[in-house]
Amino acid sequence: xSNILEVKDLVKQYGDFTAVKGISFDIKEGEIxxxxxxxxxxxxxxxxxxxxxxTPTSGDATIGGHSISKDPMAVKQVIGVVPQDxxxxxxxxxxxxxxxxxxxxxxxxxxxxxxxxxxxxxxGLVDKAKNRVKTYSGGMKRRVNIGVGLLHKPRxxxxxxxxVGIDPQSRRAxxxxxxxxxxxxxxxxxxxxxxxxAEELSNxxxxxxxxxxxxxxxxxxxxxxxxxxxxxxxxxxxxxxAEALAHSFKGMHDVHEANAxxxxxxxxxxxxxxxLAAVVSKANERGIKIRSIDIREPxxxxxxxxxxxxxxxx
Amino acid sequence: xxxxxxxxxxxxxxxFRDRAALTFMLLAPFLLTIGMGFVTGRFSGGSSGLSNIPxxxxxxxxxxxxxxxxxxxxxxDLADLMEPTASFDPEAARQAIDDNQASAAVIIPxxxxxxxxxxxxxxxxxxxxxxxPVKIEVYTNPSSPTSAxxxxxxxxxxVSRVEEGRTSGMTSIVQxxxxxxxxxxxxxxxxxxxxxxxxxxxxxxxxxxxNTEGAEAVEFDLLAYFAPGMxxxxxxxxxxxxGRSILAERxxxxxxxxxxxxxxxxxxxxxxxxxIFFTGVAQVGILILASSMFxxxxxxxxxxxxxxxxxxxxxxxxxxxxxxxxARTPAQVGSTGSAIMLIFGILGGSFINLEQMPPFVxxxxxxxxxAWGLDGFTTLALGGTLKNLTEPITALLIMGTVLFGIAVVxxxxxxxxxx
Numbered sequence: 001x002s003n004i005l006e007v008k009d010l011v012k013q014y015g016d017f018t019a020v021k022g023i024s025f026d027i028k029e030g031e032i033x034x035x036x037x038x039x040x041x042x043x044x045x046x047x048x049x050x051x052x053x054x055t056p057t058s059g060d061a062t063i064g065g066h067s068i069s070k071d072p073m074a075v076k077q078v079i080g081v082v083p084q085d086x087x088x089x090x091x092x093x094x095x096x097x098x099x100x101x102x103x104x105x106x107x108x109x110x111x112x113x114x115x116x117x118x119x120x121x122x123x124g125l126v127d128k129a130k131n132r133v134k135t136y137s138g139g140m141k142r143r144v145n146i147g148v149g150l151l152h153k154p155r156x157x158x159x160x161x162x163x164v165g166i167d168p169q170s171r172r173a174x175x176x177x178x179x180x181x182x183x184x185x186x187x188x189x190x191x192x193x194x195x196x197x198a199e200e201l202s203n204x205x206x207x208x209x210x211x212x213x214x215x216x217x218x219x220x221x222x223x224x225x226x227x228x229x230x231x232x233x234x235x236x237x238x239x240x241x242a243e244a245l246a247h248s249f250k251g252m253h254d255v256h257e258a259n260a261x262x263x264x265x266x267x268x269x270x271x272x273x274x275x276l277a278a279v280v281s282k283a284n285e286r287g288i289k290i291r292s293i294d295i296r297e298p299x300x301x302x303x304x305x306x307x308x309x310x311x312x313x314x
Numbered sequence: 315x316x317x318x319x320x321x322x323x324x325x326x327x328x329x330f331r332d333r334a335a336l337t338f339m340l341l342a343p344f345l346l347t348i349g350m351g352f353v354t355g356r357f358s359g360g361s362s363g364l365s366n367i368p369x370x371x372x373x374x375x376x377x378x379x380x381x382x383x384x385x386x387x388x389x390x391d392l393a394d395l396m397e398p399t400a401s402f403d404p405e406a407a408r409q410a411i412d413d414n415q416a417s418a419a420v421i422i423p424x425x426x427x428x429x430x431x432x433x434x435x436x437x438x439x440x441x442x443x444x445x446x447p448v449k450i451e452v453y454t455n456p457s458s459p460t461s462a463x464x465x466x467x468x469x470x471x472x473v474s475r476v477e478e479g480r481t482s483g484m485t486s487i488v489q490x491x492x493x494x495x496x497x498x499x500x501x502x503x504x505x506x507x508x509x510x511x512x513x514x515x516x517x518x519x520x521x522x523x524x525n526t527e528g529a530e531a532v533e534f535d536l537l538a539y540f541a542p543g544m545x546x547x548x549x550x551x552x553x554x555x556x557g558r559s560i561l562a563e564r565x566x567x568x569x570x571x572x573x574x575x576x577x578x579x580x581x582x583x584x585x586x587x588x589x590i591f592f593t594g595v596a597q598v599g600i601l602i603l604a605s606s607m608f609x610x611x612x613x614x615x616x617x618x619x620x621x622x623x624x625x626x627x628x629x630x631x632x633x634x635x636x637x638x639x640x641a642r643t644p645a646q647v648g649s650t651g652s653a654i655m656l657i658f659g660i661l662g663g664s665f666i667n668l669e670q671m672p673p674f675v676x677x678x679x680x681x682x683x684x685a686w687g688l689d690g691f692t693t694l695a696l697g698g699t700l701k702n703l704t705e706p707i708t709a710l711l712i713m714g715t716v717l718f719g720i721a722v723v724x725x726x727x728x729x730x731x732x733x
Contacts, residue, residue, distance in 0.1 A: 074577040087567030089324070091331040103320050104575040233372045
């Protein structure tokens with residue numbers, strides 16, 4: 001498969017602050033690529049540059065063979081964007097919104113009307129099409145927001161955290177929509193800070209933190225970076241000293257890493273069951289009450305923890 | 315170009331779906347106009363509020379028609395409206411106007427009557443040299459446009475009546491002769507009688523209804539002043555609201571979304587400006603229609619009104635864009651726009667006739683679209699036409715162009731969206 005997107009040394013700087021620090025990656029035609037990282041990692045800035053909204057400080061990217069710096073208008077024809085925040089006219093109906101945005105992408109006449117009807121069908125809002133968007137639930141608004149990005153059948157769809165702040169049912173519907181679009185041949189670049197979404201959707205994942213792309217590959221490739229390890233997570237009381245507890249685990253047999261965050265301690269170990277008793281005993285010795293314990297097999301969370309020393313949601 | 319239009323229409327639609335905005339745009343100026351009408355007695359048959367307009371009459375003609383016009387300004391019917399003083403020196407009269415001592419000077423040149431009523435024995439003499447037409451000069455004070463407009467209207471009405479009478483009288487004589495009803499030998503006497511009666515008899519073929527016609531022609535409806543005054547003041551609200559929508563779209567994410575569609579920045583900005591323009595035109599148009607329908611306000615020459623609406627909205631939109639370009643948030647545009655709406659309303663004469671303001675206020679008022687717009691609407695209501703609107707139209711076009719230019723420079727410097 002050929003690359004639809006190629007990013008080379010992309011940098012975005014605001015004064016002394018560098019939001020994106022020279023990242024490079026590519027996306028193959030037909031795949032779902034997820035950019036996974038915590039809030040503030042540089043995901044939205046990256047998408048804003050790739051969608052030609054922001055000008056890169058340095059570096060470049062080509063989309064469908066067109067440079068985002070030199071030929072932004074050609075890039076705009078290839079891409080669709082579903083922004084993180086709702087970008088709709090709430091006093092217009094869903095249909096009026098779709099008609100307006102379709103016209104902005106050059107659609108008109110019968111082609112516009114039939115495409116709007118198709119998209120309404122696709123996002124499941126045919127019955128509510130003539131209601132003003134401001135009367136919709138958050139999930140319905142999200143669906144219209146996605147629908148706008150699909151109108152002109154883009155070859156590459158950027159979706160910037162499209163499930164933030166919505167109910168589980170709408171979230172499920174959006175994830176299914178992404179899969180359907182991909183089955184129909186659309187390439188998707190999906191940003192999220194939810195590990196589960198990246199795991200469920202992606203052919204490949206890029207992990208971004210503090211503006212650096214710190215890892216990229218398939219899930220298997222990434223989890224191999226941390227080896228065959230488990231993550232043991234101890235949830236402790238609000239007044240307990242997580243830092244001190246994590247520190248006390250360091251040096252224990254079979255403990256590769258121990259990190260504290262937000263009333264919990266994460267331990268990376270080859271086999272969680274083998275150290276469980278010793279860990280609980282150590283906590284008791286320090287008078288720290290453990291409220292619950294999770295054992296997680298190797299996943300992207302563990303990869304992030306391994307690479308950054310922090311949990312993804314920090 | 316199509317996208318520009320589509321963005322403008324979309325904004326117009328959104329504006330008319332915003333009930334709060336509609337209340338401010340249409341209901342508030344309408345109710346305030348009614349209120350001003352009651353306060354000023356317009357609905358109880360009160361006067362126009364304009365009285366004792368100082369006018370200098372320089373009658374160098376000293377014959378029938380010159381005297382008739384001078385008498386007209388001193389007539390009982392115009393006694394409340396006009397305060398005439400006589401002068402014999404045109405230069406002194408003009409200087410008095412320049413010194414702001416009166417609203418206008420009416421200079422009736424020597425030979426005015428003779429240019430209308432030919433000398434004895436020359437009426438039907440094809441070889442006789444007819445005198446050149448002599449025009450009455452009305453030298454006006456630009457800082458008193460309303461009063462000066464009334465004086466001009468009285469003089470215009472007088473001249474048109476004289477012309478109308480002369481033409482129809484001569485036509486009657488010629489027809490009587492051609493039908494054999496009048497002996498050509500008596501034609502000159504008959505014609506001369508008609509001319510002599512120009513200012514004396516209502517039964518004459520040439521009728522100068524000097525008693526009332528002039529006054530009726532310039533009867534000034536106060537609502538024809540306050541209705542545009544309010545419409546122009548709330549137009550400033552509309553243009554700042556429209557400008558605010560640019561920043562609101564930026565924070566709502568629709569502006570960035572527009573920018574990442576295959577639509578260039580100029581189209582997006584142009585479309586937003588067009589939306590403001592459409593909305594302003596619709597607002598003023600609706601208010602004018604409503605005041606005509608409900609209050610019977612006579613706005614005057616329809617073409618002049620239409621053109622004036624367009625240029626007034628253009629000038630006001632320039633202010634809206636400048637406020638938007640200088641502000642950082644929609645709230646800043648809202649508060650600044652409201653303040654400017656009120657300041658311009660007062661400075662521009664929406665509440666108090668500018669002629670009652672000190673000279674420096676009248677000078678400052680020239681920066682407001684309200685003052686120029688009101689000047690134009692008043693001229694039209696007093697019987698003026700499009701050709702009398704050169705000054706306000708030019709001023710509003712320059713105002714809009716300069717302000718848009720500054721706004722575009724600021725937008726270019728700051729960017730429509732953060733880059």
